[in-house]
Amino acid sequence: AQSVTQLDSQVPVFEEAPVELRCNYSSSVSVYLFWYVQYPNQGLQLLLKYLSGSTLVKGINGFEAEFNKSQTSFHLRKPSVHISDTAEYFCAVSPYQKVTFGTGTKLQVIP
């Protein structure tokens, strides 16, 4: 079985500052990794995913994530956040058919 840990339930950050949202996972097999974003009162949408190849993955809205196999991490970063980035972010892993989601990190961008 696999699991996902998002250590930070909330992350406040000032507008135009950088941000890192942390994600660690455990799995006995190779996994695919995802970050999804959920804006208020909406469903989730994909930010980016890692399937194979380059460990640095670029996604939409200026986000990127780096897969670190030795540390079993897949942290999400953005060099300069905007008010519109205020949302909840979910890390997810999927070795086979089912996807396991983390508990989410609420990013609050402060003007």
Added chain:
Amino acid sequence: DAGITQSPRHKVTETGTPVTLRCHQTENHRYMYWYRQDPGHGLRLIHYSYGVKDTDKGEVSDGYSVSRSKTEDFLLTLESATSSQTSVYFCAISEVTTGETQYFGPGTRLLVL
């Protein structure tokens, strides 16, 4: 946006009553999923389907049943609703499973009194 709709979008019901939530897709994707979202738990898989009449349980399937008689529709039924089933329910679809992006519906807010 992927063509996924959920109905109803909001529902209030009483303990012990049956409730059916509907997910409808226009993408002809093979896989469909039902999740529930609760604070502190993220999204948890209830049931999923890998084809018409083919379904399997997720991690929190107790008290829920599903049916898929057509590719485009995936129904989630709470046979006898309980207050612990108060949640936001999301339907998702994907064309394949492993490594594939899941596309989510807008969600259904269910309150069981």
